[in-house]
Amino acid sequence: MPDLAPESPASNAPDWSVSELSGALKRTVEESFGHVRVRGEISGYRGPHSSGHAYFSLKDANARIDAVVWKGVFGRLRLKPEEGLEVVAIGRITTFPGKSSYQIVIEQIEFAGAGAIMAMLEERKRRLASEGLFDGARKRRPPFLPRVIGVVTSPTGAVIRDILHRLSDRFPRHVLVWPVRVQGDTSGAEVAAAIRGFNAIAPGGPIPRPDVLIVARGGGSLEDLLGFSEESVVRAAAESAIPLIAAVGHETDVTLIDFAADVRAPTPTAAAEMAVPVRGELLAEIGSLKARLGGALARGTERRRAELRALGRLLPGADTLLAVPRQRLDVAGQRLPRALKANAGAHRLRLTRLEGRLGPERLAAVIERRRERFGLFASRLASALRANASAHRERHARSRERLEGAHARLLPSFNRAGAERRRRLKALEQLMQALSYKGVLARGYALVRDAAGEPIHAARQIAAGQALEIEFHDGRLAATAGPAGASGEPPPAAPGSPAPSSSGRPRAARAGARKAKALPDKDAQPTLFES
Template sequence: MPDLLSPAPLTNATEYSVSEISGALKRTVEDQFGHVRVRGEISGYRGPHSSGHAYFGLKDDRAKLEAVVWKATMAKLRFRPEEGMEVVATGKLTTYPGSSKYQIVIDNLEPAGAGALMALLEERKKRLAAEGLFDAAHKQDLPFMPRVIGVVTSPTGAVIRDILHRIADRFPLHVIVWPVRVQGETSGSEVCAAINGFNQLPVDGPIRRPDVIIVARGGGSLEDLWGFNDESCARAVSHSRIPLIAAVGHETDWTLIDLVADRRAPTPTGAAEMAVPVKAELEARIASLGARLRGCMSRGMDRRTHSVRSLARALPSADAILAMPRRHFDEVTGRLERSLETSTHRRRVKLDGLRLSPAVLSRRTALLRRELGRTGERLPAANRRQLDAAAARLPAPDRLSRLLKRKLDHDRALFQRVTRRMRPAALVERLSTMTALYAALEARRDRALALRLSTHRTGLAQSERMLGSLSYKAVLKRGFAVVHDTQGKPITAAAAVSPGERLSLEFADGRIDAIASGEAPLKPKSAKKAAPPAEGQGRLF
């Protein structure tokens, strides 16, 4: 067993601290591998850190190299790193003393040849196709004649000039250009933002929303067109509510937005031709259709005119059509004149037979007055008879009292017979019930008598009012008078009055005496010719 307290053996090896060894290794690695290109597969990539830096590994089938991309370098990369992508990284090797690891600080990153990019593109195609973004059912129809076209492209390239020139030649209209980068790391995000921006414009705002969008770029390599293979850009094209034409690269170049777009154009010029029709051709087409329409209308009018003329020749003339109605009208006119003459003559004869005159009217008035007087004389007697008959139908109060007394005596006798067979308490209860019944009957008798008297009073009042309205005294109040002889009998005819006879005139407010005169009555001023007075008619004073 060694002696732990014995001194350490002497050696000529140099002693270093950990920091010195780490620093020496760092300088050696950086001096030896100051600038290198490393090919490998990206492993452990989770996207940029919150600080903006990216940390991942590069590996092959036997080793793995840690890698870091600083924030400033990350923004300059032409494409985004993805897990499993084979790349060529350019940078310098260095060590990280904190964990005794070495790593490469990447200054530039590019795919390891076109094969890797094609493999990544095919993988994206399969994923988007599985989601249905390439289905024809999701594609929109292009408007036949748009009013505004939106173009997403570089504002300085030849593409925008070709598009504007072709639109101006075919159908001049308003074009809105959304400038973007069409190459580089940010090209995909800028194209995506432009498509979303066009869709967010109001329909009738100060900048009107386009009716169709053209996304255009000239030809280039796969790396140059890689921004149009961005997945977010393809989804923006799929979600666009505005029909979109993709014109990226040459005819043989295909990108993801070509597959997702509503229409794919082989060139930017072809996209302009798809977007608008040829104005001259439309005008010629309209002119041709207008000429055809005018020719059709002219030929149609000619055919209808010829048809109307043919039908007119088959119709009879107006004189032939109106001959029978004219004859019938003439016959009816002749019969109408004769009928009017006959009717007028018949009515004239009937009028002459009436022999209307003041004397006839006076006799008719006197007759009606006599009938009214007789009716007025009979009315009081009739009313009295009606009242007497109504009073006779009512039982006399003393008779009703006798009937009630007889009923009460009978009930008392019956009560006395029943009380002999009943107990005192029951008798008292029975007596109370009978007393209440008699009281109720008396109350009903009084109410019945009062109601019956009220009804007859009302009838009597109505009869009195009718008597008053039919009485001759009501007629006297309107200015008439009744003529009586010396015995008080009414005189109803002028022939019954002798000249010099004393008469009594009854007015509404009293009577006066008068003497009949044999003189002729005065002629009224308004009458042109008065009828001769009737025999025995005189004037009253």
């Protein structure tokens, strides 16, 4: 069947693959826009990516373009991207084939005029103020007369000379200078490190810890002073435990460290004046206070002396104070002789009355009554002692009777207990003799032990030449096992020994063998032959 599909019209245009077309567009864009300056507002910035690259967009009222800052370039940027910041981005335009889009690869970022810088500073100020870094409640008053002053500034500029000259004129103090760059890309980081470095000095160490800090710089453009408005500098100033005076630029220059510092000085010279008082003025004031104090003391002394003299005139004299006591003494002196005579007469009358009550007859009657009372008491005491002795004798007699009765009952009981114990002891002795193997040995048997003292129960346990010990009822003998005969017969009997029986063994040996067969095996239970 013929193919009825319409034929496609022939074309001279070459066929492009997607990769070829993307590569051609990339080369065209990069050749046409090799180096551009694009002005716009940063949008969608969320900080560097985990890879270190930064991705965001630049936009204006009508368009948007993607932007990327590679990791190596991001660390060298003088101005870091911030959301909403209007900048001029310098770089090259390229395409991203994976999304069919174009983007600018940024190599440098600049502010888009003073308005952009001010907008950035206002946004940063608002954000830091919301964190409470500019609150007036956290600001402290610098010490009236610091011993050590720390200065953060350039060591080669005129600022440090002005500060030292002003301090020398007013009140010379010990000054520590932390050299930093006050302009450039690293200015902010160095100033923040200097503030934190001064705070890290330990009190009482080899390097004295400053009592107040001065961060100073001369005047300059808005771009030159940006290092003192960086967020790290503001946070270091707010965290400083040492009171800090900010003196950056002229009086009309404003940086963010001025809001975080404890005190803002319009110029570095004014900062030196705020740090220390005038020594001459202090000496003059001290002299004036000393003179005033001396005059006040003199006037107070004179006033008190006059008051004392006035009070002395109001006091009565000695004659006036002693007139009445002197008169009373004279009257008492006149009455004293008569009073002494009357007192002696009264005492004489009392003694006379007592003399009648203390005659010899009265004393003899008192003694007689006391003697009668003592005799009565002695007779009562003797009767009580006799009754007590009789009661003790009766109690001792009863105790003796009880003791004799107990002794009479104890002796028969003791005899009965002794007899019972002797009977039990004899029964135990008989049982021990019946159970002891010594009785078996007394009936003509012997106990054979090896060299270790262990009993031997069978002939197969004995080897030829083995040392043995044979125990009889009257003692023990050492022996050595001989070799068995070829026919198993025992060796010939010694002269005087009893004749062997028909079986070739002595009667006692045969009886012992029969007895050994009758005894149970050692593994089953103990035998009487075990020691």
